[in-house]
Each structure stands twice: as structure tokens, then as C-alpha cells.
Amino acid sequence: MNAILAVARRDLLMVMRRKSEVLTALFFFVIVTSLFPLGIGPEPTLLRKIAPGVLWVAALLATMLGLQRMFAADHADGTLEQMAISPTPLVMLVVGKIGAHWLVSGLPLVLIAPILGIQFDLDASALGILVVALLLGTPLLSLIGSIGAALTLGVRGGGVLLSLLVLPLFIPALIFGAGAVEAHISGLGAGGHLSLLAAMLALAVFFAPWATTAALRIALE
Amino acid sequence: MLSAHGLTCVRGDRRLFSDLDLTLQAGEWLHVRGENGAGKTSLLRLLAGLAQPADGDIRWCGEPIDNAQDYRRNLLFFGHHGALKEDLTALENLEFAAAMDGASLTLEVALRALQRFGLKGREQLPVRVLSAGQKRRVMLARIATRNATLWILDEPFTALDVKAVDLLSTLISDHVTGGGMAILTSHQTMPIPGGRVVQL
Numbered sequence: 416m417n418a419i420l421a422v423a424r425r426d427l428l429m430v431m432r433r434k435s436e437v438l439t440a441l442f443f444f445v446i447v448t449s450l451f452p453l454g455i456g457p458e459p460t461l462l463r464k465i466a467p468g469v470l471w472v473a474a475l476l477a478t479m480l481g482l483q484r485m486f487a488a489d490h491a492d493g494t495l496e497q498m499a500i501s502p503t504p505l506v507m508l509v510v511g512k513i514g515a516h517w518l519v520s521g522l523p524l525v526l527i528a529p530i531l532g533i534q535f536d537l538d539a540s541a542l543g544i545l546v547v548a549l550l551l552g553t554p555l556l557s558l559i560g561s562i563g564a565a566l567t568l569g570v571r572g573g574g575v576l577l578s579l580l581v582l583p584l585f586i587p588a589l590i591f592g593a594g595a596v597e598a599h600i601s602g603l604g605a606g607g608h609l610s611l612l613a614a615m616l617a618l619a620v621f622f623a624p625w626a627t628t629a630a631l632r633i634a635l636e
Numbered sequence: 637m638l639s640a641h642g643l644t645c646v647r648g649d650r651r652l653f654s655d656l657d658l659t660l661q662a663g664e665w666l667h668v669r670g671e672n673g674a675g676k677t678s679l680l681r682l683l684a685g686l687a688q689p690a691d692g693d694i695r696w697c698g699e700p701i702d703n704a705q706d707y708r709r710n711l712l713f714f715g716h717h718g719a720l721k722e723d724l725t726a727l728e729n730l731e732f733a734a735a736m737d738g739a740s741l742t743l744e745v746a747l748r749a750l751q752r753f754g755l756k757g758r759e760q761l762p763v764r765v766l767s768a769g770q771k772r773r774v775m776l777a778r779i780a781t782r783n784a785t786l787w788i789l790d791e792p793f794t795a796l797d798v799k800a801v802d803l804l805s806t807l808i809s810d811h812v813t814g815g816g817m818a819i820l821t822s823h824q825t826m827p828i829p830g831g832r833v834v835q836l
Contacts, residue, residue, distance in 0.1 A: 421735030425721070425728075432723040432762070493717025500684055502709040503738050636687045 418503040422511030423518070430519045436481060437519045444477040444524055448531045459536040466535030467545065467596035474524050474549060475585050478556045481520045482581065483574050485512065485564040486631065499635055506628045513561045513624065521553030537596075544599045544609075551612040552592040558616075558623035559584045565630035587615060637661055638683070638786060638817065642692035645678045652678055653836055656692070660786075665808065665818035667826060670836030676821040677715070679836065680790050683819060684713040696786075712784035716791065718775040722764035726750055726774045729763060733778055741781055749777040753803060768795045776804055787811060787818040793826075 430437055451469050452462055489495040489512075498508045528549050529542040537545065563581035567573035595608035637660065644654040652675030660666055668676050681687045683694060685701050685708075693700060696707040720729050727746055734741035750759050753773040763771060772795050779787065787808070793801055808818055809828045820826070 418736050418738050421732055425724070425732040425736075428728070429721060429723045488721075491717075492721070493715055493719040494721070496686055496713070496715055496717070497719045497733065498736065499686060500708055500711060500713055501737050502705065503736060508736060 419507050419511040422508045423515040426512060426515035427518065436484065437523065440477045440480045440520055441523050441527065443480060444473050445527065445531065447473040447476065449534060452534045462535045463537060463600065466532060466537050467593040470528060470532065470545065471589050471593040474553065475556065475582070475589060477524060478520055478553065478560060479578055479581065482560040482564050483577055485516055485561060486568050490568050490634065495631065495635060499632065505631065506624050509561070509624045509627050509631070513557050516561070517554050517557040521557055525549040525553055541596055541600050544605045545596050547609060548592045548595040548612060551609065551616050552588045555588050555616045555619050556585060558619040561627045562623055562630060565627045565634060568631065568634040588612065638696055640683065640692065640694045643682060643689050644691035645675055645682060646690040647678060658834055660817050660819065662815045662817060663812060665812050665820065665828065665831045666834050667831045668819060668821045668834045668836065674836040676836060677790055680788050680819065680821060684711065684788050710785040711788065712779060712782050712786070713788045714775060714779070714790060714792065718771055720763045720771055720774055723762055725760050725762055726755055727759045729774060730778055730781060734781065737782065739783065745781055749781045752780065753777045769797055769800065772796055773800055776800070776807065780807060785816055787816065789818065789820045791821055793822055793824060
């Protein structure tokens with residue numbers, strides 16, 4: 416447990432020393448979501464309709480921005496080797512890294528999303544559902560993304576490959592995440608969508624670190 | 637005790653070495669020698685458990701190393717990269733490395749190790765501003781603070797000045813005479829007694 420926290424703390428500390436990487440993804444999210452109301456014009460019904468989809472797609476793309484860096488630096492400077500031969504199981508250290516990744520790339524999106532949602536004329540309860548859906552969905556993105564990041568480690572042109580690999584896997588999160596907000600707006604209730612999102616998250620929490628660990632071991636050989 | 641039997645390493649379609657046997661007892665060290673590309677680094681990575689041999693097996697106290705938890709606790713491996721984080725200070729690098737290994741490292745011990753390797757006054761500087769040799773010295777401090785029985789070091793003398801080479805030689809010979817084991821690659825002849833040469 417201490418080792419997990421140590422890895423997470425180390426990654427967070429390094430992000431604090433180099434803030435631009437986190438801010439880039441956050442500004443990307445803000446700007447992309449702000450372009451839609453500006454481009455479409457003030458049509459509240461249309462904006463309300465596209466809001467969940469736009470916010471979710473922007474969140475997916477913003478997550479993609481930092482994904483490649485998840486293990487790249489550790490691979491380049493030999494830290495990954497040390498993690499692989501550490502007495503602490505590699506899978507635990509991977510959990511720590513995924514946790515840190517979510518804290519710096521997922522959580523800020525969740526926190527700023529309600530402010531951006533106002534641009535789309537979403538009411539308070541819809542914003543609440545949006546936050547809950549993102550809170551369940553963004554860790555899912557970090558977990559699935561970590562598998563892709565580990566698989567494309569050390570591959571030339573890995574960035575493009577990573578997008579091709581990971582974006583299709585993000586589709587279920589997108590469907591149920593955006594669907595939750597839409598279902599709430601149309602009066603159907605978001606419970607079903609959120610439950611499915613939570614189920615996917617539970618599944619990913621269990622399996623993704625193992626898959627990532629296996630991929631990292633292949634990358635190290 | 638570390639023993640390897642019938643080790644074969646294949647990289648791509650090239651056979652680097654085959655049928656290599658070696659044993660290492662407490663109080664001994666091995667000097668792995670060979671030309672560039674002879675497979676020295678590959679051998680060390682096999683022994684550290686970072687790669688799988690094409691054939692043969694490696695045992696630590698009779699247990700295959702892939703499932704010996706005990707092996708990892710007793711192993712210290714350094715490849716060409718020092719595993720240092722450039723944005724963190726030397727002190728933070730030591731602390732986090734120890735925490736990841738599940739070991740405890742007090743501030744006092746870490747500071748003393750850094751001081752011993754001539755980094756006094758530079759403990760709080762980010763590693764990125766240190767010179768190549770000073771970065772290696774941080775790595776040496778890591779070796780000194782990690783409590784491991786078997787040291788596997790790949791080219792540990794690279795980029796070190798005369799004084800640091802002496803320090804590291806002393807560190808290794810103290811370790812070996814104290815009942816530890818070491819496996820090193822180096823192109824220089826090393827001033828550490830009691831070693832055996834493995835020629836690839």
C-alpha cells in the first residue's frame with residue numbers, strides 16, 4: 416500500500432514541477448467545448464441536445480493527449496526496469512501510476528465540466544448527472560488508456576497507433592456516459608446508464624492493471 | 637547462492653551465447669567481459685529477471701528466479717540508465733526509490749549517503765542540473781542505501797572521475813568481503829580482489 420502511494424505521490428510531484436502538461440489537456444477541453452456554442456450560435460434546444468455528446472467527446476480527446484506520456488518517461492530513464500524487479504509487485508505500482516494519471520488528467524475535467532455545461536444551457540440537475548457520469552467515466556478512460564499506453568510503449572509513431580487502439584475501446588464509456596445525461600434530460604432517468612458505467616469501471620479496476628502489467632513486461636524484454 | 641545452467645540468449649535471429657553455466661557464492665563477484673555486442677547486457681538482464689532466456693534456467697538458493705519473491709528483495713540491478721527522475725531532487729529520488737522497493741530510508745541515512753558521494757549541498761537541487769558524473773554519483777548513493785545481497789551492475793564505472801571510481805571500488809569490495817555478491821560488466825580491469833571472469 417505504501418508503495419502504491421509512493422508511486423502516486425512521485426508522479427504528482429513531478430506534474431507539479433512541470434504544470435504545462437496538465438494545463439494543456441485542460442485548456443484543450445475548455446476550448447473544444449467552447450467552440451461548439453460559438454460555431455452553432457445561440458439555439459438553446461440544439462445546444463442542450465448536443466451538450467452531453469460534445470462534452471464527452473472532448474473529454475475523451477483531452478484524456479488521449481496525456482496518455483502516451485503515462486509510461487514513456489519511466490521507460491526511457493530506466494525507472495520501469497526498477498519497478499519491474501522491485502519486491503513490490505509491478506501491478507501495484509501500475510495501480511499507483513494509473514491513480515496519479517486520473518488525478519491529474521481526469522479529475523480536473525470532472526471539476527470544470529459543470530461550468531462548461533452552462534454554455535449549453537444545461538440545468539442544474541443535468542449538470543449534476545454530467546459530473547457523476549464523468550466521475551465514473553474518466554477513471555475508466557485512464558484504466559483502458561493505460562493498457563494502450565503500455566502496448567504502444569517504445570513503438571515508433573506510437574501516438575497515432577495509441578489513438579487507433581484506444582479510441583474504439585472508449586466507445587462504451589462514451590455511449591453510456593453521454594447517454595446518462597441525455598436520458599435524464601428526456602425524463603427517463605439516468606440510473607440505468609450510470610449503473611452500467613459503474614459496472615464497467617468495476618470490471619476495469621480489476622482487469623486493466625493486470626493487462627497493463629503484462630504489456631509492460633513485454634515492452635521491457 | 638545464484639546459479640545458472642545452460643543459459644542461451646537469442647536476439648532476433650542471432651545467438652549471442654549458448655550453454656552458459658555460472659555459479660556465484662556469498663563473498664564472490666563475477667566480472668563479465670566481452671566485446672561490444674557480445675551479450676553482456678543481455679546476460680545481466682536475464683540474471684535480473686527482466687528477460688527470459690531462450691533456454692536454460694536461473695536459480696536463487698535453488699528456487700527458479702521468476703517465482704522467488706526472496707530474490708527480488710535481495711537484488712539490486714542497475715542498467716545503463718540510472719532510473720533518476722530529472723525533475724526531482726537527489727534526495728527525493730532516493731526516497732521514492734526506497735519507498736517503491738518497500739524499504740524504509742530515513743532522511744539521515746539518505747543525507748549521509750549523498751554526502752559520502754560528494755553531493756553535499758546539492759541534495760535539494762533537481763537532478764537535471766547535475767552533471768553526468770554527479771548523476772552517476774546519485775546512483776551510487778542509491779546502491780549504498782539499498783540493502784541487497786546481490787548487486788548486478790552494468791558498466792558502473794562509466795562517467796565517473798578517479799575519486800568516484802575509488803569510492804565505488806571500495807563500496808563493491810566492502811560488499812563482497814562482507815558476504816555479498818556482485819556481477820559487473822566493465823571494459824577496465826577492476827581493482828577489486830576475489831573476482832572471477834566470465835568471458836562471452
